[in-house]
Amino acid sequence: MVRRVSVVDVDLCVGCMMCVFACTRRFGEGGVSKSAIRVASIGGIERGFTVIVCRACPDPPCAASCPTGALKPRKGGGIVFDPVKCVGCGNCVKACPYGALMLDEESGKPIVCTYCGYCVNYCPYGVIKLEEVKEVVVHAR
Amino acid sequence: MLASDPLSRVLYIDLSSKKYWVEDRKELFEEFIGGTGVAINLLREEVPRGADPLGPENAIVLAAGPFNAMYPMASKTVAMFKSPLTGNLGESHAGGRSAVAIRLAGYGAIVIKGASDIPVWVSVHGSKVHFRDARALWGVRSAHTVGRVLREVEGGHGYRTIMRIGRAGEKLVRYACVVVDTFRHFGRLGLGAVFGSKKLKALVVVGKGSVPVADKAGYRRVYDDLYKRIMGTPATRKYHDLGTAENVLPLNELGALPTMNLKASRFERAEEISGERLAEKYLGRRVSYAHCSVACIHLAVLREPYEREPYFYKTTFVSYDYEPIYACGAMLGIGSTEGLLKVLDAVETYGLDTMSTSVVLAWMTEAYEKGLVTEEETIVKPAWGDYASFLKAIEYVVEQPNEFYVALAKRVEHAAKVYGGSEFALAYGGIYRPGRAPRVRPGRQAQSPGLRWLLVRPEDGGEEGVRRGGRRLPSGGGEVEAGAYEPRALPLR
Numbered sequence: 299m300v301r302r303v304s305v306v307d308v309d310l311c312v313g314c315m316m317c318v319f320a321c322t323r324r325f326g327e328g329g330v331s332k333s334a335i336r337v338a339s340i341g342g343i344e345r346g347f348t349v350i351v352c353r354a355c356p357d358p359p360c361a362a363s364c365p366t367g368a369l370k371p372r373k374g375g376g377i378v379f380d381p382v383k384c385v386g387c388g389n390c391v392k393a394c395p396y397g398a399l400m401l402d403e404e405s406g407k408p409i410v411c412t413y414c415g416y417c418v419n420y421c422p423y424g425v426i427k428l429e430e431v432k433e434v435v436v437h438a439r
Numbered sequence: 440m441l442a443s444d445p446l447s448r449v450l451y452i453d454l455s456s457k458k459y460w461v462e463d464r465k466e467l468f469e470e471f472i473g474g475t476g477v478a479i480n481l482l483r484e485e486v487p488r489g490a491d492p493l494g495p496e497n498a499i500v501l502a503a504g505p506f507n508a509m510y511p512m513a514s515k516t517v518a519m520f521k522s523p524l525t526g527n528l529g530e531s532h533a534g535g536r537s538a539v540a541i542r543l544a545g546y547g548a549i550v551i552k553g554a555s556d557i558p559v560w561v562s563v564h565g566s567k568v569h570f571r572d573a574r575a576l577w578g579v580r581s582a583h584t585v586g587r588v589l590r591e592v593e594g595g596h597g598y599r600t601i602m603r604i605g606r607a608g609e610k611l612v613r614y615a616c617v618v619v620d621t622f623r624h625f626g627r628l629g630l631g632a633v634f635g636s637k638k639l640k641a642l643v644v645v646g647k648g649s650v651p652v653a654d655k656a657g658y659r660r661v662y663d664d665l666y667k668r669i670m671g672t673p674a675t676r677k678y679h680d681l682g683t684a685e686n687v688l689p690l691n692e693l694g695a696l697p698t699m700n701l702k703a704s705r706f707e708r709a710e711e712i713s714g715e716r717l718a719e720k721y722l723g724r725r726v727s728y729a730h731c732s733v734a735c736i737h738l739a740v741l742r743e744p745y746e747r748e749p750y751f752y753k754t755t756f757v758s759y760d761y762e763p764i765y766a767c768g769a770m771l772g773i774g775s776t777e778g779l780l781k782v783l784d785a786v787e788t789y790g791l792d793t794m795s796t797s798v799v800l801a802w803m804t805e806a807y808e809k810g811l812v813t814e815e816e817t818i819v820k821p822a823w824g825d826y827a828s829f830l831k832a833i834e835y836v837v838e839q840p841n842e843f844y845v846a847l848a849k850r851v852e853h854a855a856k857v858y859g860g861s862e863f864a865l866a867y868g869g870i871y872r873p874g875r876a877p878r879v880r881p882g883r884q885a886q887s888p889g890l891r892w893l894l895v896r897p898e899d900g901g902e903e904g905v906r907r908g909g910r911r912l913p914s915g916g917g918e919v920e921a922g923a924y925e926p927r928a929l930p931l932r
Binding site for chain 1: 508509510511539542543583586587590596597598620621622646647648649650651652655656658659662666670723724725726727728729730731732733734736738756
């Protein structure tokens with residue numbers, strides 16, 4: 299079984315962005331430019347927040363859209379990224395219906411969640427959790 | 440500071456020529472740690488002696504510091520300007536997403552100078568600055584609406600700050616605030632009027648960058664240590680649980696809650712406007728500044744039925760804190776929770792400073808009570824606790840339909856000079872009093888007239904401490920003091 303960062307109850311989110319800052323801090327930088335998780339209000343902070351992070355799809359559309367094989371499905375759900383093969387076409391960014399992939403402005407390549415769970419350590423309110431990916435069977439007709 | 444740290448970059452925006460440029464001011468940022476010192480020096484360079492605070496020669500400096508975006512809880516931006524309320528240095532701090540956005544847009548400070556010929560809003564997207572036509576936004580009744588519009592038309596969702604003024608800033612009310620990301624403010628000393636005088640409706644800053652660090656492992660270690668301390672202490676817990684509104688009842692028991700223009704320092708209906716009552720019955724959501732895990736922003740839900748349609752409700756979120764509660768509650772004699780929330784929402788809608796507005800309205804009410812002004816001037820019939828009248832009066836302060844309200848929009852001292860009642864105009868040198876009634880020893884009186892803002896009636900002062908919930912509260916502060924960043928009134932000795 300493999301793991302992913304799950305958004306377990308988004309109504310607990312206060313919009314502090316501690317998770318966002320944690321993700322970029324993995325690279326020893328202060329800020330948000332390398333973050334694979336993001337938090338935004340849903341139309342004014344009074345209405346609450348949305349937390350966007352790779353949900354580790356069992357059949358990921360981003361990987362299907364990659365012309366060079368840089369993004370490949372991970373066994374058990376999710377993706378693995380090989381930056382050497384990536385040409386920065388941005389297809390994957392458009393393919394993800396959650397908007398969970400963004401291009402790194404520095405490298406021009408997607409910022410890809412590695413399911414490490416470092417962000418989870420800094421969420422004081424239990425919004426996100428590192429969980430095992432449950433098997434989803436997509437039935438054929 | 441690392442050579443590649445963007446902190447030393449200062450973004451200059453000239454509204455007169457609609458030009459912008461960046462200067463590296465490493466020497467300033469190395470000499471003055473934190474935004475305040477840098478901002479004062481940048482302001483001094485820009486603003487000549489004798490400058491009109493509402494003229495194009497005034498400047499606005501917004502500064503971040505080295506900790507912003509690097510360490511948790513460092514989320515405030517310093518605004519420095521010449522105050523149209525005092526004619527002196529204006530310094531105001533606001534949180535929200537402002538400081539993080541400025542720093543991660545690649546700047547340590549933003550200097551806004553000159554004045555535009557037409558209403559504009561300025562949006563900063565990293566290294567690009569856009570001057571956008573705000574003529575269609577000028578005159579919009581609510582600062583909330585301006586936020587809604589800009590959220591839709593500007594990019595950078597999740598990484599941006601939206602600072603804007605309401606009608607009060609447009610109309611140059613000298614204590615107009617700048618609303619930051621909804622519910623946070625550059626509240627005091629009239630930055631909103633300075634924005635208005637420059638025809639600057641809003642400033643949007645989008646920051647998606649990072650800051651390089653030399654010792655990466657050391658950075659993470661210090662960060663983790665700070666994070667543990669922040670989350671493990673009751674000192675931050677208070678701000679999360681009830682928030683600063685927790686101060687209402689203890690200060691009331693101490694006789695330190697300014698009530699009805701400080702005619703009293705205890706309010707019999709303090710329970711109704713207490714942090715406890717608000718949290719139990721009205722609290723709808725807690726939110727946080729960017730990069731601060733405390734979540735100190737408390738939003739009450741006000742649910743008002745529409746008259747024309749049954750079972751149809753207008754649901755409004757209203758931010759509250761101790762100072763706004765003192766100001767729009769006890770100070771005006773408003774002991775109805777819903778009345779308090781409605782007044783707070785009106786102040787937010789027009790973009791006024793709560794504390795200054797309440798001093799003005801409280802003075803008006805006492806002046807009306809004493810017959811110094813009549814309905815001819817006030818239009819409404821102001822009375823303690825009558826929030827419906829105050830809601831109308833707030834609109835008049837902004838729209839200034841007669842000479843009386845024109846005077847009120849300037850300074851309460853100015854109005855008192857014209858109409859009388861200086862001795863109960865609770866401002867001093869243009870600074871409107873904060874929410875703690877200082878205490879004097881029994882039998883002592885404040886010597887100078889017009890200084891009731893430093894005076895409390897002897898029968899309310901005196902005691903050396905008050906017991907509440909089995910806890911002995913120190914008479915001069917300790918646990919009952921609000922956040923250290925708030926202005927404090929000094930007790931008379």
